[in-house]
Amino acid sequence: MLNMIKMDLYRMVRTKSMYVVWIVMAAAIFFSTSMSKLDIDTMNKEAEQQQTESIAETVKPETINMGMSVFLPTQPGEKVTVFDQVYANLQAKFVALFLVIFTVLFSSADIGSGYIKNIGGQVRSRRNLIFSKASVLFVYTTVTMLLYFIIQIIAQQMYFGYLEWGNGSELLRYFGIQILLHYALVLISMAIAVVLNSNVFSMTIVICLCMNTMIVLYGVINHLIQKAGVENFQILKYTVTGKIALLSMSPTNKECLTAVVIAAAFGIVVTLLTAWVFRKRDI
Amino acid sequence: MNAYTNLKIKCELFGIRKKGYIEDILETVGLEGVGKKKTKHFSLGMKQRLGIGLALVGGEPDLLVLDEPINGLDPQGIAEVRDTIQRLRDERNMTILISSHILEELSKIATDYGIIHNGSLLQELTSEELMKRCSERIEIELIHPEQAVPILDRMGFTNYQVTDKSHIHIFERLNESANVNMELAKAGILVNGISITSEELETYFLNLTGGNQNA
Numbered sequence: 001m002l003n004m005i006k007m008d009l010y011r012m013v014r015t016k017s018m019y020v021v022w023i024v025m026a027a028a029i030f031f032s033t034s035m036s037k038l039d040i041d042t043m044n045k046e047a048e049q050q051q052t053e054s055i056a057e058t059v060k061p062e063t064i065n066m067g068m069s070v071f072l073p074t075q076p077g078e079k080v081t082v083f084d085q086v087y088a089n090l091q092a093k094f095v096a097l098f099l100v101i102f103t104v105l106f107s108s109a110d111i112g113s114g115y116i117k118n119i120g121g122q123v124r125s126r127r128n129l130i131f132s133k134a135s136v137l138f139v140y141t142t143v144t145m146l147l148y149f150i151i152q153i154i155a156q157q158m159y160f161g162y163l164e165w166g167n168g169s170e171l172l173r174y175f176g177i178q179i180l181l182h183y184a185l186v187l188i189s190m191a192i193a194v195v196l197n198s199n200v201f202s203m204t205i206v207i208c209l210c211m212n213t214m215i216v217l218y219g220v221i222n223h224l225i226q227k228a229g230v231e232n233f234q235i236l237k238y239t240v241t242g243k244i245a246l247l248s249m250s251p252t253n254k255e256c257l258t259a260v261v262i263a264a265a266f267g268i269v270v271t272l273l274t275a276w277v278f279r280k281r282d283i
Numbered sequence: 284m285n286a287y288t289n290l291k292i293k294c295e296l297f298g299i300r301k302k303g304y305i306e307d308i309l310e311t312v313g314l315e316g317v318g319k320k321k322t323k324h325f326s327l328g329m330k331q332r333l334g335i336g337l338a339l340v341g342g343e344p345d346l347l348v349l350d351e352p353i354n355g356l357d358p359q360g361i362a363e364v365r366d367t368i369q370r371l372r373d374e375r376n377m378t379i380l381i382s383s384h385i386l387e388e389l390s391k392i393a394t395d396y397g398i399i400h401n402g403s404l405l406q407e408l409t410s411e412e413l414m415k416r417c418s419e420r421i422e423i424e425l426i427h428p429e430q431a432v433p434i435l436d437r438m439g440f441t442n443y444q445v446t447d448k449s450h451i452h453i454f455e456r457l458n459e460s461a462n463v464n465m466e467l468a469k470a471g472i473l474v475n476g477i478s479i480t481s482e483e484l485e486t487y488f489l490n491l492t493g494g495n496q497n498a
Binding site: 004 | 291293295334341
Protein backbone atom coordinates (compact mmCIF):
# COMPACT_ATOMS: atom_id res chain seq x y z
CA MET A 1 0.00 0.00 0.00
CA LEU A 2 2.82 2.36 0.88
CA ASN A 3 4.45 1.65 -2.47
CA MET A 4 1.19 2.48 -4.22
CA ILE A 5 1.01 5.81 -2.44
CA LYS A 6 4.62 6.54 -3.41
CA MET A 7 3.77 5.62 -7.00
CA ASP A 8 0.77 7.97 -7.08
CA LEU A 9 2.73 10.73 -5.36
CA TYR A 10 5.48 10.42 -7.94
CA ARG A 11 2.90 10.49 -10.72
CA MET A 12 1.23 13.55 -9.24
CA VAL A 13 4.50 15.43 -8.90
CA ARG A 14 5.36 14.63 -12.53
CA THR A 15 1.96 15.82 -13.78
CA LYS A 16 2.26 19.18 -15.50
CA SER A 17 -1.38 20.04 -15.04
CA MET A 18 -0.93 20.31 -11.26
CA TYR A 19 1.48 23.21 -11.68
CA VAL A 20 -0.65 24.79 -14.37
CA VAL A 21 -3.68 24.69 -12.05
CA TRP A 22 -1.61 26.22 -9.24
CA ILE A 23 -0.38 29.03 -11.50
CA VAL A 24 -3.90 29.80 -12.71
CA MET A 25 -5.16 29.66 -9.12
CA ALA A 26 -2.47 32.12 -8.05
CA ALA A 27 -3.42 34.49 -10.85
CA ALA A 28 -7.09 34.13 -9.93
CA ILE A 29 -6.39 34.90 -6.26
CA PHE A 30 -4.48 38.02 -7.17
CA PHE A 31 -7.34 39.07 -9.42
CA SER A 32 -9.93 38.28 -6.75
CA THR A 33 -8.02 40.27 -4.15
CA SER A 34 -7.69 43.24 -6.50
CA MET A 35 -11.44 43.14 -7.12
CA SER A 36 -12.04 42.98 -3.37
CA LYS A 37 -9.87 46.08 -2.95
CA LEU A 38 -11.97 47.93 -5.52
CA ASP A 39 -15.18 46.82 -3.80
CA ILE A 40 -13.96 47.91 -0.38
CA ASP A 41 -12.76 51.28 -1.66
CA THR A 42 -16.11 51.88 -3.35
CA MET A 43 -17.99 50.80 -0.26
CA ASN A 44 -15.91 53.08 1.99
CA LYS A 45 -16.47 56.05 -0.32
CA GLU A 46 -20.20 55.50 -0.39
CA ALA A 47 -20.31 55.11 3.36
CA GLU A 48 -18.41 58.36 3.82
CA GLN A 49 -20.65 60.25 1.43
CA GLN A 50 -23.95 58.92 2.64
CA GLN A 51 -23.01 58.24 6.25
CA THR A 52 -25.47 55.42 6.26
CA GLU A 53 -25.09 52.04 7.75
CA SER A 54 -23.42 49.61 5.48
CA ILE A 55 -25.53 47.03 3.77
CA ALA A 56 -22.62 44.66 3.96
CA GLU A 57 -23.16 43.32 7.45
CA THR A 58 -21.07 40.62 8.97
CA VAL A 59 -22.26 37.82 6.83
CA LYS A 60 -23.58 34.53 7.88
CA PRO A 61 -25.42 33.62 4.70
CA GLU A 62 -28.43 31.42 5.24
CA THR A 63 -29.16 30.99 1.56
CA ILE A 64 -26.86 30.23 -1.28
CA ASN A 65 -27.43 31.49 -4.78
CA MET A 66 -26.38 29.82 -8.01
CA GLY A 67 -23.02 30.98 -9.29
CA MET A 68 -19.88 32.04 -7.51
CA SER A 69 -19.89 35.12 -5.28
CA VAL A 70 -16.77 36.23 -3.50
CA PHE A 71 -17.83 38.94 -1.05
CA LEU A 72 -15.98 40.29 1.92
CA PRO A 73 -17.59 40.35 5.36
CA THR A 74 -15.72 43.57 6.23
CA GLN A 75 -17.64 46.58 7.49
CA PRO A 76 -16.98 50.00 5.91
CA GLY A 77 -14.21 51.79 7.71
CA GLU A 78 -12.72 48.56 9.02
CA LYS A 79 -9.49 47.09 7.79
CA VAL A 80 -9.74 44.01 5.60
CA THR A 81 -8.12 41.11 7.39
CA VAL A 82 -6.50 38.02 5.94
CA PHE A 83 -9.25 36.06 7.66
CA ASP A 84 -11.86 38.09 5.76
CA GLN A 85 -10.21 37.31 2.45
CA VAL A 86 -9.76 33.62 3.27
CA TYR A 87 -13.36 33.35 4.38
CA ALA A 88 -14.62 35.12 1.24
CA ASN A 89 -12.71 32.89 -1.17
CA LEU A 90 -13.28 29.60 0.60
CA GLN A 91 -17.01 29.98 1.19
CA ALA A 92 -17.46 30.93 -2.48
CA LYS A 93 -15.72 27.66 -3.41
CA PHE A 94 -13.26 29.70 -5.44
CA VAL A 95 -10.32 27.57 -4.30
CA ALA A 96 -12.43 24.42 -4.45
CA LEU A 97 -12.87 24.97 -8.17
CA PHE A 98 -9.14 24.53 -8.76
CA LEU A 99 -8.98 21.56 -6.45
CA VAL A 100 -11.71 19.63 -8.24
CA ILE A 101 -10.41 20.39 -11.73
CA PHE A 102 -7.06 18.79 -11.01
CA THR A 103 -8.71 15.95 -9.10
CA VAL A 104 -10.71 14.91 -12.16
CA LEU A 105 -7.62 15.09 -14.38
CA PHE A 106 -5.44 13.15 -11.96
CA SER A 107 -8.03 10.50 -11.09
CA SER A 108 -8.83 9.66 -14.67
CA ALA A 109 -5.38 10.05 -16.25
CA ASP A 110 -4.09 6.52 -15.64
CA ILE A 111 -7.47 5.00 -16.55
CA GLY A 112 -7.95 7.02 -19.72
CA SER A 113 -4.40 6.43 -20.95
CA GLY A 114 -4.64 2.70 -20.36
CA TYR A 115 -1.71 2.68 -17.96
CA ILE A 116 -4.00 1.12 -15.36
CA LYS A 117 -3.85 -2.11 -17.36
CA ASN A 118 -0.12 -2.32 -16.59
CA ILE A 119 -0.67 -2.30 -12.85
CA GLY A 120 -4.28 -3.29 -12.24
CA GLY A 121 -3.61 -6.98 -12.68
CA GLN A 122 -0.44 -6.97 -10.62
CA VAL A 123 -1.74 -5.61 -7.33
CA ARG A 124 -3.25 -7.82 -4.68
CA SER A 125 -6.41 -5.76 -4.40
CA ARG A 126 -7.57 -3.17 -6.90
CA ARG A 127 -9.38 -1.28 -4.16
CA ASN A 128 -6.01 -0.25 -2.81
CA LEU A 129 -5.37 1.74 -5.98
CA ILE A 130 -8.35 3.92 -5.09
CA PHE A 131 -7.30 4.26 -1.45
CA SER A 132 -3.85 5.20 -2.66
CA LYS A 133 -5.30 7.91 -4.92
CA ALA A 134 -7.42 9.18 -2.03
CA SER A 135 -4.33 9.41 0.20
CA VAL A 136 -2.37 11.32 -2.40
CA LEU A 137 -5.29 13.67 -3.02
CA PHE A 138 -5.25 14.51 0.68
CA VAL A 139 -1.65 15.62 0.27
CA TYR A 140 -2.66 17.61 -2.78
CA THR A 141 -5.59 19.27 -0.99
CA THR A 142 -3.49 20.25 2.00
CA VAL A 143 -0.60 21.57 -0.08
CA THR A 144 -2.94 23.52 -2.35
CA MET A 145 -4.82 25.06 0.55
CA LEU A 146 -1.54 26.07 2.22
CA LEU A 147 -0.28 27.44 -1.08
CA TYR A 148 -3.49 29.41 -1.43
CA PHE A 149 -2.99 30.81 2.07
CA ILE A 150 0.52 31.98 1.26
CA ILE A 151 -0.60 33.52 -2.05
CA GLN A 152 -3.48 35.24 -0.26
CA ILE A 153 -1.08 36.81 2.24
CA ILE A 154 1.15 38.08 -0.57
CA ALA A 155 -1.85 39.42 -2.53
CA GLN A 156 -3.24 41.07 0.61
CA GLN A 157 0.03 42.88 1.25
CA MET A 158 0.34 43.85 -2.41
CA TYR A 159 -3.11 45.36 -2.90
CA PHE A 160 -4.01 46.62 0.57
CA GLY A 161 -0.55 47.63 1.69
CA TYR A 162 -1.02 46.16 5.18
CA LEU A 163 -1.48 42.80 6.86
CA GLU A 164 -4.20 42.45 9.43
CA TRP A 165 -4.70 38.82 10.42
CA GLY A 166 -7.96 38.89 12.28
CA ASN A 167 -8.61 36.46 15.11
CA GLY A 168 -5.71 34.02 14.76
CA SER A 169 -7.17 31.03 16.62
CA GLU A 170 -10.52 31.33 14.87
CA LEU A 171 -8.73 31.65 11.55
CA LEU A 172 -6.81 28.44 12.18
CA ARG A 173 -9.91 26.58 13.32
CA TYR A 174 -11.93 27.79 10.33
CA PHE A 175 -9.13 26.99 7.91
CA GLY A 176 -8.57 23.52 9.34
CA ILE A 177 -12.23 22.57 9.02
CA GLN A 178 -12.37 23.97 5.50
CA ILE A 179 -9.40 21.79 4.56
CA LEU A 180 -11.40 18.75 5.69
CA LEU A 181 -14.50 19.89 3.83
CA HIS A 182 -12.54 20.63 0.69
CA TYR A 183 -10.90 17.21 0.95
CA ALA A 184 -14.34 15.62 1.11
CA LEU A 185 -15.29 17.55 -2.02
CA VAL A 186 -12.10 16.31 -3.69
CA LEU A 187 -13.04 12.72 -2.83
CA ILE A 188 -16.50 13.27 -4.29
CA SER A 189 -14.84 14.58 -7.46
CA MET A 190 -12.55 11.54 -7.58
CA ALA A 191 -15.59 9.29 -7.25
CA ILE A 192 -17.38 11.07 -10.07
CA ALA A 193 -14.33 10.84 -12.33
CA VAL A 194 -13.68 7.14 -11.70
CA VAL A 195 -17.29 5.98 -11.74
CA LEU A 196 -18.40 7.96 -14.79
CA ASN A 197 -15.15 7.25 -16.66
CA SER A 198 -15.69 10.35 -18.80
CA ASN A 199 -13.57 13.47 -18.46
CA VAL A 200 -16.16 15.74 -20.04
CA PHE A 201 -19.09 14.74 -17.86
CA SER A 202 -16.98 14.55 -14.72
CA MET A 203 -15.45 17.96 -15.23
CA THR A 204 -18.85 19.50 -15.98
CA ILE A 205 -20.44 18.01 -12.88
CA VAL A 206 -17.69 19.04 -10.48
CA ILE A 207 -17.60 22.58 -11.84
CA CYS A 208 -21.38 22.75 -11.47
CA LEU A 209 -20.99 21.56 -7.87
CA CYS A 210 -18.69 24.51 -7.20
CA MET A 211 -21.13 26.84 -8.91
CA ASN A 212 -23.98 25.80 -6.60
CA THR A 213 -26.12 24.45 -9.42
CA MET A 214 -27.27 21.68 -7.09
CA ILE A 215 -29.45 24.16 -5.19
CA VAL A 216 -32.11 23.57 -7.79
CA LEU A 217 -32.21 19.90 -6.85
CA TYR A 218 -31.88 20.73 -3.17
CA GLY A 219 -34.91 22.99 -3.46
CA VAL A 220 -36.99 20.12 -4.81
CA ILE A 221 -35.76 17.77 -2.07
CA ASN A 222 -36.48 20.38 0.63
CA HIS A 223 -39.99 20.87 -0.72
CA LEU A 224 -40.69 17.13 -0.73
CA ILE A 225 -39.37 16.64 2.79
CA GLN A 226 -41.26 19.64 4.10
CA LYS A 227 -44.39 18.23 2.53
CA ALA A 228 -43.74 15.03 4.45
CA GLY A 229 -44.00 17.04 7.66
CA VAL A 230 -40.43 17.98 8.50
CA GLU A 231 -40.58 21.75 8.81
CA ASN A 232 -37.73 24.08 7.92
CA PHE A 233 -35.65 21.26 6.53
CA GLN A 234 -32.64 22.48 4.53
CA ILE A 235 -30.64 19.69 2.92
CA LEU A 236 -27.94 22.18 2.09
CA LYS A 237 -26.90 22.16 5.75
CA TYR A 238 -26.08 18.46 5.47
CA THR A 239 -24.02 18.48 2.27
CA VAL A 240 -20.33 19.14 1.80
CA THR A 241 -20.78 22.04 -0.60
CA GLY A 242 -23.43 23.50 1.67
CA LYS A 243 -21.15 23.25 4.69
CA ILE A 244 -18.28 24.89 2.81
CA ALA A 245 -20.55 27.83 2.00
CA LEU A 246 -22.42 28.04 5.30
CA LEU A 247 -19.58 27.54 7.79
CA SER A 248 -19.35 30.73 9.81
CA MET A 249 -16.16 32.60 10.58
CA SER A 250 -16.50 31.78 14.26
CA PRO A 251 -17.99 28.30 14.23
CA THR A 252 -19.26 26.91 17.51
CA ASN A 253 -18.11 23.52 18.72
CA LYS A 254 -21.35 22.01 17.47
CA GLU A 255 -20.87 23.58 14.03
CA CYS A 256 -17.31 22.28 13.89
CA LEU A 257 -18.36 18.79 14.87
CA THR A 258 -21.20 18.75 12.35
CA ALA A 259 -18.87 19.89 9.58
CA VAL A 260 -16.25 17.28 10.45
CA VAL A 261 -18.85 14.49 10.63
CA ILE A 262 -20.36 15.48 7.30
CA ALA A 263 -16.91 15.67 5.67
CA ALA A 264 -15.92 12.29 7.10
CA ALA A 265 -19.21 10.61 6.22
CA PHE A 266 -19.25 11.80 2.64
CA GLY A 267 -15.54 11.15 2.20
CA ILE A 268 -15.66 7.59 3.52
CA VAL A 269 -18.85 6.61 1.70
CA VAL A 270 -17.77 7.90 -1.73
CA THR A 271 -14.30 6.40 -1.39
CA LEU A 272 -15.68 2.98 -0.49
CA LEU A 273 -18.21 3.21 -3.31
CA THR A 274 -15.48 4.14 -5.78
CA ALA A 275 -13.28 1.29 -4.59
CA TRP A 276 -16.13 -1.17 -5.00
CA VAL A 277 -16.99 0.03 -8.51
CA PHE A 278 -13.34 -0.04 -9.55
CA ARG A 279 -12.87 -3.55 -8.21
CA LYS A 280 -15.85 -4.83 -10.18
CA ARG A 281 -15.09 -3.01 -13.40
CA ASP A 282 -13.39 -4.67 -16.36
CA ILE A 283 -10.35 -2.48 -16.91
CA MET B 284 5.69 11.60 -19.59
CA ASN B 285 8.68 9.94 -21.18
CA ALA B 286 9.64 6.29 -21.26
CA TYR B 287 11.84 6.56 -18.17
CA THR B 288 9.03 8.10 -16.09
CA ASN B 289 6.56 5.45 -17.20
CA LEU B 290 8.92 2.73 -16.03
CA LYS B 291 9.77 4.66 -12.89
CA ILE B 292 6.11 4.81 -11.87
CA LYS B 293 5.85 1.04 -12.05
CA CYS B 294 9.16 0.65 -10.24
CA GLU B 295 7.72 2.77 -7.41
CA LEU B 296 4.76 0.40 -7.23
CA PHE B 297 7.07 -2.56 -6.74
CA GLY B 298 9.46 -0.68 -4.50
CA ILE B 299 12.34 -1.17 -6.93
CA ARG B 300 15.12 1.33 -6.41
CA LYS B 301 18.09 -0.49 -7.85
CA LYS B 302 20.42 1.86 -9.75
CA GLY B 303 20.48 1.35 -13.47
CA TYR B 304 17.42 -0.95 -13.42
CA ILE B 305 15.33 1.25 -15.65
CA GLU B 306 18.22 1.91 -18.01
CA ASP B 307 18.73 -1.87 -18.38
CA ILE B 308 15.13 -2.38 -19.35
CA LEU B 309 15.21 0.49 -21.81
CA GLU B 310 18.30 -1.03 -23.40
CA THR B 311 16.70 -4.46 -23.58
CA VAL B 312 13.69 -3.13 -25.47
CA GLY B 313 15.75 -0.85 -27.66
CA LEU B 314 14.57 2.46 -26.22
CA GLU B 315 17.84 3.57 -24.64
CA GLY B 316 18.20 6.51 -27.03
CA VAL B 317 14.77 8.14 -26.62
CA GLY B 318 15.86 10.54 -23.89
CA LYS B 319 13.11 12.88 -22.72
CA LYS B 320 10.83 12.26 -25.70
CA LYS B 321 7.25 12.01 -24.51
CA THR B 322 5.48 8.73 -25.12
CA LYS B 323 2.64 10.49 -26.90
CA HIS B 324 5.17 11.25 -29.64
CA PHE B 325 6.28 7.61 -29.86
CA SER B 326 5.56 5.51 -32.92
CA LEU B 327 3.30 2.52 -32.36
CA GLY B 328 6.29 0.19 -32.46
CA MET B 329 8.04 2.20 -29.74
CA LYS B 330 4.91 2.14 -27.61
CA GLN B 331 4.67 -1.62 -28.00
CA ARG B 332 8.28 -2.00 -26.93
CA LEU B 333 7.69 0.25 -23.95
CA GLY B 334 4.73 -1.98 -23.10
CA ILE B 335 7.03 -4.99 -23.20
CA GLY B 336 9.47 -3.08 -20.99
CA LEU B 337 6.69 -2.37 -18.48
CA ALA B 338 5.88 -6.08 -18.42
CA LEU B 339 9.48 -6.78 -17.42
CA VAL B 340 9.34 -4.51 -14.36
CA GLY B 341 8.85 -6.20 -11.04
CA GLY B 342 11.10 -9.21 -11.33
CA GLU B 343 12.60 -11.51 -13.89
CA PRO B 344 9.53 -13.10 -15.45
CA ASP B 345 10.02 -16.59 -16.82
CA LEU B 346 6.99 -16.26 -19.03
CA LEU B 347 5.92 -13.27 -21.07
CA VAL B 348 2.49 -13.26 -22.68
CA LEU B 349 2.07 -10.88 -25.62
CA ASP B 350 -1.36 -10.33 -27.10
CA GLU B 351 -1.15 -9.35 -30.76
CA PRO B 352 2.09 -7.37 -30.30
CA ILE B 353 2.63 -6.54 -33.98
CA ASN B 354 -0.92 -5.64 -35.00
CA GLY B 355 -1.09 -2.32 -36.76
CA LEU B 356 2.66 -1.88 -36.98
CA ASP B 357 4.56 -0.81 -40.07
CA PRO B 358 7.39 -3.07 -41.32
CA GLN B 359 9.99 -1.18 -39.32
CA GLY B 360 7.92 -1.45 -36.19
CA ILE B 361 7.40 -5.15 -36.76
CA ALA B 362 11.14 -5.64 -37.19
CA GLU B 363 11.85 -3.71 -33.98
CA VAL B 364 9.39 -5.73 -31.94
CA ARG B 365 10.68 -8.95 -33.44
CA ASP B 366 14.26 -8.00 -32.51
CA THR B 367 13.14 -7.21 -28.97
CA ILE B 368 11.39 -10.54 -28.60
CA GLN B 369 14.42 -12.41 -29.93
CA ARG B 370 16.67 -10.50 -27.57
CA LEU B 371 14.51 -11.40 -24.61
CA ARG B 372 14.58 -15.04 -25.62
CA ASP B 373 18.32 -15.13 -26.18
CA GLU B 374 19.57 -12.86 -23.36
CA ARG B 375 17.07 -13.56 -20.64
CA ASN B 376 16.16 -17.14 -21.54
CA MET B 377 12.51 -16.16 -21.42
CA THR B 378 9.56 -18.14 -22.67
CA ILE B 379 7.35 -15.87 -24.73
CA LEU B 380 3.77 -16.73 -25.57
CA ILE B 381 2.55 -14.69 -28.53
CA SER B 382 -0.97 -14.62 -29.83
CA SER B 383 -1.07 -13.45 -33.42
CA HIS B 384 -2.73 -13.96 -36.75
CA ILE B 385 0.24 -12.73 -38.76
CA LEU B 386 1.63 -16.16 -39.56
CA GLU B 387 4.47 -15.07 -41.81
CA GLU B 388 5.92 -12.98 -39.00
CA LEU B 389 5.44 -15.75 -36.50
CA SER B 390 7.33 -18.11 -38.77
CA LYS B 391 10.42 -15.91 -38.34
CA ILE B 392 10.57 -16.17 -34.57
CA ALA B 393 8.35 -18.91 -33.20
CA THR B 394 9.77 -22.26 -32.17
CA ASP B 395 6.49 -23.92 -31.27
CA TYR B 396 2.96 -23.36 -32.47
CA GLY B 397 -0.45 -23.93 -31.02
CA ILE B 398 -3.35 -23.43 -33.40
CA ILE B 399 -6.53 -22.42 -31.66
CA HIS B 400 -9.96 -22.19 -33.24
CA ASN B 401 -13.21 -21.38 -31.45
CA GLY B 402 -11.54 -21.79 -28.08
CA SER B 403 -10.14 -25.24 -28.84
CA LEU B 404 -6.52 -26.16 -29.36
CA LEU B 405 -6.60 -27.92 -32.72
CA GLN B 406 -2.93 -28.67 -33.14
CA GLU B 407 0.34 -28.27 -31.35
CA LEU B 408 3.55 -28.66 -33.32
CA THR B 409 7.11 -27.45 -33.55
CA SER B 410 8.36 -25.00 -36.12
CA GLU B 411 10.18 -27.77 -37.99
CA GLU B 412 7.03 -29.86 -38.19
CA LEU B 413 5.02 -26.94 -39.45
CA MET B 414 7.60 -26.03 -42.07
CA LYS B 415 7.73 -29.61 -43.16
CA ARG B 416 3.99 -29.66 -43.61
CA CYS B 417 4.10 -26.50 -45.65
CA SER B 418 7.29 -27.05 -47.66
CA GLU B 419 7.53 -28.08 -51.30
CA ARG B 420 6.83 -31.74 -51.94
CA ILE B 421 5.82 -34.22 -54.57
CA GLU B 422 2.18 -34.90 -53.92
CA ILE B 423 0.88 -38.22 -55.21
CA GLU B 424 -2.80 -38.95 -55.19
CA LEU B 425 -3.72 -42.65 -55.39
CA ILE B 426 -6.38 -45.05 -54.18
CA HIS B 427 -4.18 -47.27 -51.99
CA PRO B 428 -1.12 -45.29 -50.89
CA GLU B 429 0.20 -48.15 -48.75
CA GLN B 430 0.86 -50.12 -51.95
CA ALA B 431 3.30 -47.40 -53.09
CA VAL B 432 5.46 -47.55 -49.95
CA PRO B 433 7.63 -50.55 -51.03
CA ILE B 434 8.20 -48.93 -54.42
CA LEU B 435 9.39 -45.69 -52.83
CA ASP B 436 11.62 -47.60 -50.43
CA ARG B 437 13.17 -49.49 -53.34
CA MET B 438 13.80 -46.18 -55.15
CA GLY B 439 15.73 -44.97 -52.08
CA PHE B 440 13.23 -42.38 -50.81
CA THR B 441 13.39 -41.88 -47.04
CA ASN B 442 11.75 -38.52 -46.48
CA TYR B 443 8.13 -39.11 -47.35
CA GLN B 444 4.83 -39.34 -45.57
CA VAL B 445 1.48 -41.02 -46.13
CA THR B 446 -0.62 -38.07 -45.08
CA ASP B 447 -4.10 -39.55 -45.46
CA LYS B 448 -6.06 -42.32 -47.18
CA SER B 449 -5.27 -41.07 -50.66
CA HIS B 450 -2.11 -38.94 -50.57
CA ILE B 451 1.61 -39.40 -50.21
CA HIS B 452 3.98 -36.44 -49.81
CA ILE B 453 7.65 -36.84 -50.79
CA PHE B 454 9.95 -34.10 -49.47
CA GLU B 455 13.19 -34.97 -51.31
CA ARG B 456 14.47 -35.33 -54.89
CA LEU B 457 11.64 -33.18 -56.18
CA ASN B 458 12.97 -33.40 -59.75
CA GLU B 459 12.25 -37.17 -59.91
CA SER B 460 8.46 -36.98 -59.99
CA ALA B 461 8.42 -38.48 -63.52
CA ASN B 462 10.52 -41.45 -62.41
CA VAL B 463 8.23 -42.03 -59.45
CA ASN B 464 5.21 -42.00 -61.73
CA MET B 465 6.85 -44.50 -64.11
CA GLU B 466 7.89 -46.91 -61.34
CA LEU B 467 4.43 -46.85 -59.82
CA ALA B 468 2.87 -47.52 -63.23
CA LYS B 469 5.28 -50.42 -63.82
CA ALA B 470 4.18 -51.89 -60.50
CA GLY B 471 0.55 -51.64 -61.60
CA ILE B 472 -0.34 -48.98 -59.04
CA LEU B 473 -2.89 -46.54 -60.38
CA VAL B 474 -1.93 -42.88 -59.84
CA ASN B 475 -4.77 -40.34 -59.94
CA GLY B 476 -2.43 -37.33 -59.85
CA ILE B 477 1.16 -36.30 -59.22
CA SER B 478 2.45 -32.74 -58.82
CA ILE B 479 5.02 -30.50 -57.13
CA THR B 480 3.21 -28.43 -54.58
CA SER B 481 3.70 -26.43 -51.41
CA GLU B 482 1.38 -24.88 -48.92
CA GLU B 483 1.45 -21.39 -47.51
CA LEU B 484 1.18 -21.06 -43.77
CA GLU B 485 -2.04 -19.15 -44.18
CA THR B 486 -3.54 -21.87 -46.35
CA TYR B 487 -2.44 -24.51 -43.87
CA PHE B 488 -4.06 -22.56 -41.05
CA LEU B 489 -7.27 -21.98 -42.97
CA ASN B 490 -7.50 -25.61 -44.04
CA LEU B 491 -6.99 -26.71 -40.47
CA THR B 492 -9.58 -24.36 -39.04
CA GLY B 493 -12.11 -25.14 -41.73
CA GLY B 494 -11.91 -21.72 -43.29
CA ASN B 495 -10.59 -22.89 -46.63
CA GLN B 496 -13.51 -21.26 -48.44
CA ASN B 497 -11.58 -18.05 -47.82
CA ALA B 498 -8.23 -19.47 -48.96
